[in-house]
Amino acid sequence: MATPVALSTNVQTETLDLSRLVDPRSIAVIGASDRPNSLGARSVANLLDHSDFQGTPYLISRTKQSIHGLDCYQSVTDLPEAPDVAMLVVPAAQTLQVLEDCAGRGVRYAIVFTSGFGEMGEEGKRAEQEMARIGRESGMRIYGPNSPGLCNLNKRLGMMFSPSFQIDQLPGPIGLATQGGGIGRCFLQAMERGVGVGLWASTGNEVDLTVADFMRYMADADDIEVIATTMEGIKDGPKFVEAALYAAERGKPVVALKVGRSEYGARAVASHTGSLSGAAEVNSAVLRQAGVVEVDDMDELIDTAALFARKRPTGGERVAIYGFSGGGCALTADAVGEAGLELTAFSEQTLAAIGSVLPDYAAITNPVDATSDILARPEIGHESLKQVAEDPGAGVVLYPFPCDYGELTGQIGESIAQVQRETDTPIVPIWMSDRLGEGYDALVKGGLVPVRSIKRGTKALSRWIERGRWSVDPDWSPLPAGRTGGDLVTFTEPAVKSFLASHGVTVPPSGRADTADKAVDVAENLGYPVVMKIVNSQITHKSDMGGVEVNLRSAADVRLAFDRIAAAAVAAGVTTDEVLVESMAPAGIDVLVGVTADPVFGPVMTFGLGGIFVELFNDVSRRMLPLTPAQARSLIDEPKCAALLRGLRGSGPADVEALADLMVAVSRFVETNSGRIEELELNPVRVLPAGQGVIALDAVLVMNETNGDAL
CATH class of the missing domain: 3.40.50.261 (Succinyl-CoA synthetase domains)
Incomplete structure (x- = not known):
């Protein structure tokens, strides 16, 4: 087993004990059968003929007195003891009642093979909610539904209905956690190239137990060295990230294939498991942040995981x-x-x-x-x-x-x-x-896991080496996802800047005015040149409607600008009571610092060039919040525009350290208002030359208005 590194205080270390699911002492097959090729018959055969199960099996059938030489019971409630695991091979219409019976009998884990629930629409989702209630109130953990089961190949134990379990058995150091069954078995059958899998959990619709739960279990399992996963959707983003960080701290790399990255794929995912696939760009950014090695297809998943199983990289290979x-x-x-x-x-x-x-x-x-x-x-x-x-x-x-x-x-x-x-x-x-000849066979038998193309080999190698350069940030753990509720409120720019300034974000000196004379007074108090902006919480792109005037150098300029903004407001059909007058910032590089509430991962920060360039070039980087100083610097270094900040063609470097400080301050503001912020955008943030700081020139904030006063 890989040597674990010291655990940080931020990653939760309480691990759900799945040992009696993975290696149970007693198993009940509910819906057992001897009808050839039926799911019930295959489940019985896999458990009794093709496994080395050393515990007590119980077969439950309403129509048979005995199967496979074992007496059958009419119901799980008739069993002489509460089994560790119950495998439900029953129709969808019977599933809820059988789960109630299992819960009443004290079953620890219920594996629900049956399909026809959340992936089928609202009625199926309501049934899943009822499943979750049964498990929650009884303490019984539910695996599935819409799952092919679970197999512990290092123990030669198959709790599944697959007809190929008996031939897909090569134990090994890789733990596999998937939501889909077929795609997981695809990985399992990489045994033909020498890839051994110790434990495969295929969690289906995940009404209770998730991929993240099995990642945490595998992180502590002595017989698992590498964790591979395929995900169609992530139910709880922070929980998944915590599991990935926990695995990393235990010395177990995680290699992941995220399905549903395109619009077509997302639609297919919804019809398969009813999962929320999430935005591909955000998913990829968060996976990198958590040290997860993301790959693009099944072959790459297999090749990369197999390489990690052979040796851990240093990053300098x-x-x-x-x-x-x-x-x-x-x-x-x-x-x-x-x-x-x-x-x-x-x-x-x-x-x-x-x-x-x-x-x-x-x-x-x-x-x-x-x-x-x-x-x-x-x-x-x-x-x-x-x-x-x-x-x-x-x-x-x-x-x-x-x-x-x-x-x-x-x-x-x-x-x-x-x-x-x-x-x-x-x-x-x-x-x-x-031609897969004797040489290929010799390489497979020798444990070298041959790859099938040069491109695939170098791709896996790149992923392997890059992961060697990553290290756990001991000061970081993710914020919870979810919102506190309440109506959405958009704040005016002066209000947003006031909030941010109280959290350490530098904003321009400013004043508000509701007449041209007052605007002149503010400008002369600040000193020329100044900028004037319309104040209206409903206008996010003020310059597009003529609501911004820059480089105002005299009282006359200010009066004319005030009149032009008032006229632009009338033309745009908006009302405003005042304008914001600010000192004009020195020259620098304009960047974007934004935060959005991702439905899966919670608040995520985006960084890139400011103004129109963020949309033109789409050259951005992202991180899940909160942000540590080290993560802020890596966020800045990631996009191509970082070259401008470092200094390009003779221009001096910008104040990157001050920019990192601003990002951390914004992160603290979001953390203070956890669950309330829907969108926060500072665009542009003017980055001045090194040592001269940064200034947030514009800001938009949309929040859930609740009784909280944390602002």
């Missing part, structure tokens, strides 16, 4: 390439460069050792083309590959196989597996041929 095909090595080198990875430069000792083994015409600098000589003399391939893997700068070795040579390739595969047993450096075979 450089790549060595070795093969017997010059073209294959060159293609791999191209892919390494395109992926932004770095080839290592071999030490003089390594070069000398390789050169003493391989023929004179072999290429011994990275990449190493050992030539076809190793087909005739596998021993030279073994020795030279070992020297490459043991080079001080080699963090990983890519070994492309462009074609299969039958028995000869089998010998090479066995040789590579032997080298891997002699070194800690991961050797990643890339099997490019459509």
Whole structure:
């Protein structure tokens, strides 16, 4: 098991005890059957014929006296003891009553296979609410509905109705938590390339137990090293993030495939599990923040999780390439460069050792083309590959196989597996041929998990190395999602700036005026030049309707500007009682700092170029709140526009530290008003040269108006 790092005080460490679900002492099959190919018969066979279940099975059938040589009971209420787990293989119409019976008998966990609930519409959602009530009031935990079940392959235990459970059994260090059944079994069947799964939980519609619950369980499980997950929707964003952080602190990387990232996919997700898929950009940003390695498809999920199961990365790994095909090595080198990875430069000792083994015409600098000589003399391939893997700068070795040579390739595969047993450096075979011959089989048996294309290999490698650079922020845990309720209220700009200023956000000196004369008085008190803006909480884009006047340098300018704003208000059909007069800010770089209430993850901050550029370039970064100073700096560094702040083509750097401080102050303001803020936008924020600070030039705030006075 990976060595856990010290737990921070912010990540909740109370873990739901799922041990009696994952490894129960007694199991009841409700709806057991002996009718061939029925779900009830398959469930019984998987438990009694294809598992090594050491506990007590109970079969419940209303029509049979005995099944599989075991006496049947009419109801779960007739059992001599309360079983740890009840598997419900019953029609949807009977499910609620059977759950009531299970709860009354004291069942700990109910696995509901049945479909036809939340994914079917409002009536199904109401039934799920009733399921949740039954579980909540009784203390019984519910798994499903719309679930294929659960299998603990490291214990050879299958609580599922799948006809392929008996053949999909390769134990291993990967824990798999999915919502969908078919996509989870797709991962399970990667056993054909040597990927072993220790525990698979497929949670379905998640009326109670969720993917996050199993992630937390797997984080503590001694037989699980890596957690892989596919998610269609996330019911509780902060809970999921807490589980991911907990796993990270326990030394367990999480690799995730989020389904429903496009409009089409989101629709499919809704019809499948009734899940809320969420905004793809926000999902991806939060996953990165929590240290979750997000991937794009199933192959990448499998390849990446398998690589993590072989070794933990440091983040500084450089790549060595070795093969017997010059073209294959060159293609791999191209892919390494395109992926932004770095080839290592071999030490003089390594070069000398390789050169003493391989023929004179072999290429011994990275990449190493050992030539076809190793087909005739596998021993030279073994020795030279070992020297490459043991080079001080080699963090990983890519070994492309462009074609299969039958028995000869089998010998090479066995040789590579032997080298891997002699070194800690991961050797990643890339099997490019459509013919899966003896060499492929040897690599699989040797535990090297060959990938099927160069692009896939370098993609998984990139994800692996990048995750090695990430570390848990010990000062961070997410804010809760959800809103406090109440009507939405939009505040005026002066009010918003007053709130922000009280939380440490710098705003321009200003004053309000309801006549031109008073506007002049304010301007002369502030000193010219000034800016004048219309004050109206319903206008968020004031400049679009002529409600902003800038660079006013005299009393005459101020009077004319006041009249123009009043006329623009009449033309736009809005009313205003006053204007805001502010000191005009010095030149700088304008950026956006915004917060929105995401329905899944709660308040999320967005950062990018200010003004119209945020919409034009869509060059933004996001973080789930609250924000620590370290996260604020990484938020600033992420988008391409960060180059402007660092200084570009001779221009000096901007005050990035002050910008980070402003972001943290905004985060504190949101945290103080947790659950109330719907939208907060500071656009633009003027970032001045280094050491001169930042100024929030405009601000919009939409909140749930409640009795809270935290503002």
